[in-house]
Amino acid sequence: MKEWGPIVVEKEKITVGDVLDAIWEYLQQPLTEDEYGRILAAPDGLRNLAYTAHQRAKDSFGLRLVTQRNEFKRVDVLGGHRKFQGLRPVAENDMTWKAFLGLLPGPVPQFT
DSSP states (O other), X not given: OGGGOOOOOOOSSOOXXXXXXXXXXXXXXXXXXXXHHHHHHSTTHHHHHHHHHHHHHHHTSSOOOOOSGGGOBHHHHXXXXXXXXXXXXXXXXXXXXXXXXXXXXXXXXXXX
């Protein structure tokens, strides 16, 4: 995730919903051709990516399976680390805040 850069929310009054929406948008970005190429170069890269994308579709009730390379998203690169652990806030000297995103291995909750 370091190569994608930070998730930025710039508002005077930021809500929890703003932060969660920003995380979702960040992880829903399609993979670039360069990112996809690096995954193909890794041992079992495409197999692992396809498996994770399949799990994402299965967990999301009704999403169709990913079948084309332009349908892979950043979230698919995370592998099994998709369970939200929380945010760890850090105050910076320039009066800004950073929140470090924690992800755990495991399934995402399914609501029926």
